[in-house]
Amino acid sequence: MTKKINLSTVGNFISIIKNQEIWQINKLLEKLNINYDDLLYLLTILSDIYSKNGEYFFDFDLDSENNKILFYNSVDIFDIETITDLELFKLYTLFNTIDLHIDIDTLTKKDINTFIKILKSSFKIYDLENEHEIDNKNINLNEITSIEYIKLGNSTSDFYEVEPLLITSTLEGSVLEALDLNDKKIKTFLINRIISIGESVKEESKKNIKQTEIEVIFEAKDDSVLSKFKEVRKQNNKYVAKFRNKDIAIEFFIENFTSARVISPDIVKVDVIKRVESIRELLKI
Amino acid sequence: MKNVIKRCITLLTLFNEESSQISTEYIKDNIKAYRNLSESAFKRSFERDKVLLREMGYNLDYINDKWSINEGYNLSGTAVINEIKKDEKIEFDKFINTYHIIKNYVNSNTGTKNSIIDISKLNDAIKNRKRVSFIYQNKLRKVYPMGIKLFNNSWYLGAEDNNKLKTFSLNKINNLKIGNKSELHDKDYKKIKFSWENKDYQIIIKLNLKKELYLINKNIFNHSIISKNQKNNILKLEISTYDVYGLLKFLLLTNPEKITLNKKGKKLLLEALND
Numbered sequence: 001m002t003k004k005i006n007l008s009t010v011g012n013f014i015s016i017i018k019n020q021e022i023w024q025i026n027k028l029l030e031k032l033n034i035n036y037d038d039l040l041y042l043l044t045i046l047s048d049i050y051s052k053n054g055e056y057f058f059d060f061d062l063d064s065e066n067n068k069i070l071f072y073n074s075v076d077i078f079d080i081e082t083i084t085d086l087e088l089f090k091l092y093t094l095f096n097t098i099d100l101h102i103d104i105d106t107l108t109k110k111d112i113n114t115f116i117k118i119l120k121s122s123f124k125i126y127d128l129e130n131e132h133e134i135d136n137k138n139i140n141l142n143e144i145t146s147i148e149y150i151k152l153g154n155s156t157s158d159f160y161e162v163e164p165l166l167i168t169s170t171l172e173g174s175v176l177e178a179l180d181l182n183d184k185k186i187k188t189f190l191i192n193r194i195i196s197i198g199e200s201v202k203e204e205s206k207k208n209i210k211q212t213e214i215e216v217i218f219e220a221k222d223d224s225v226l227s228k229f230k231e232v233r234k235q236n237n238k239y240v241a242k243f244r245n246k247d248i249a250i251e252f253f254i255e256n257f258t259s260a261r262v263i264s265p266d267i268v269k270v271d272v273i274k275r276v277e278s279i280r281e282l283l284k285i
Numbered sequence: 286m287k288n289v290i291k292r293c294i295t296l297l298t299l300f301n302e303e304s305s306q307i308s309t310e311y312i313k314d315n316i317k318a319y320r321n322l323s324e325s326a327f328k329r330s331f332e333r334d335k336v337l338l339r340e341m342g343y344n345l346d347y348i349n350d351k352w353s354i355n356e357g358y359n360l361s362g363t364a365v366i367n368e369i370k371k372d373e374k375i376e377f378d379k380f381i382n383t384y385h386i387i388k389n390y391v392n393s394n395t396g397t398k399n400s401i402i403d404i405s406k407l408n409d410a411i412k413n414r415k416r417v418s419f420i421y422q423n424k425l426r427k428v429y430p431m432g433i434k435l436f437n438n439s440w441y442l443g444a445e446d447n448n449k450l451k452t453f454s455l456n457k458i459n460n461l462k463i464g465n466k467s468e469l470h471d472k473d474y475k476k477i478k479f480s481w482e483n484k485d486y487q488i489i490i491k492l493n494l495k496k497e498l499y500l501i502n503k504n505i506f507n508h509s510i511i512s513k514n515q516k517n518n519i520l521k522l523e524i525s526t527y528d529v530y531g532l533l534k535f536l537l538l539t540n541p542e543k544i545t546l547n548k549k550g551k552k553l554l555l556e557a558l559n560d
Contacts, residue, residue: 005286006290007289007290007293007337007338010290010294012385012388019378019381031389033389045287045290045291048291049295049298050295057298077298080294080297080298080301081363081366081367084341084362085362085363085365085408086341086342086402086404086405087341087342088384089365089404090401091387091388091391093435093440094391104386104390106386111379111383112383112387114380114383115380115383115384115387122369123365123408141390150501155495155497155498157497167390168391192504195500224456224457227456251538254537254538255505255534257533257534257558258530258533258534258557275540276537276558278540279540280558282541282544283544283551283558284551285551285552
């Protein structure tokens, strides 16, 4: 299996196949974004579910020779609503944070705009008006472009030639997964740190800096800071967290200065204190 | 995992067949994978399945209203899509098709913040004017939720607590429970002043900084721009904000060389820095 099959994948599968009885296998795989083995796995799971009366919920005919699959739309399983408010709200949050212009071959701009409009009116009933500026990022998925990006912990930008592949939401915010055409690697870019898209690439600006992981011991003045970590461990009354490099750690503790205090190492602590003192100096009355 | 998925799907279909309050015994008797389990093993499996379904957005809640004869589990969490389905002005098939295509390009399954898992319950409570209770900073709160607002990538709840309008970070809300009774109030707040919008804390500040630094950090705090000038790569900004902590965070991250603001503003920022 190339993809982790979870409850959400099964829900997505049910939601898609209930719209049509006969499918071309390759088209179905494309729509589900899975491979043939994943499909067989999903079919095995679902064909093993029985109703309370002991009847099959799900029945199908797989005709690999003719690239066809037929689903017998038994009422029970296709009546389950698999698109939850939470799933729609996650998309709504994403569209509310970034003004994404997703360019997808199989969808028109009008389709996407109508979709966003429906989501907005579904949640707008109680969503109070936002005054902050929405980031306007014109990301055309699957279309080669260049992006100007400031890495976490840095204050200067680098240019990348990329093929944008996927938008993901993480604890740090919305992320663009894209293929770096020069490094031939899939990289992740925090969308709010992308400065511009489609500008010319400045060859000289990109440097490869060796990343050295760093462990930081800190005190939490406010426990909510702990929710910002994927992994954090308690050590006596303090906490220990790992960061990709020292610059990222410094930026994190500068940003969260009011809720966390660095204990060690000095390499992080000194820079955080220096920054705080320079702001204190500016605020002198 | 395969068995867990099977159990969860069977649970969903069972609730789909019965739809109203279902007792624990009925669930155990009618789901093959639960039937032969001991009482404690059943409870463990059922609780685990409930958590998994909750992460997907389904709420399996035990309804035990003292005024009602029936009690048992109810399944909720799909009210929004059902409303969209009912709306004749919406081309539902097209909506679903767009949803599935976008889902292939937008992966929203990772890093779901705990805060929005309860969105379905809050949605119900706000729309139907119900009361909710939750634990917030170790204290039990019983409030009437009025609206939510997105700020710096986090959602906040505006709610009436003892006749006062207060704001709560959804990240810090735990053990959210929703009341059964609807239409408990007739209040309608068109505009809720959130804590970062309190006029007593207005600060007007002038600062010069690199354009890039402004762009990547501007959404950290709620502010409006009074004036903006750009020379080469340097932005000269005059900003108004009520968000003292947000502005402090912004200054710490962007480290401007020079700032200009009045004594009151400096005092507020220093207080936040020393907090």
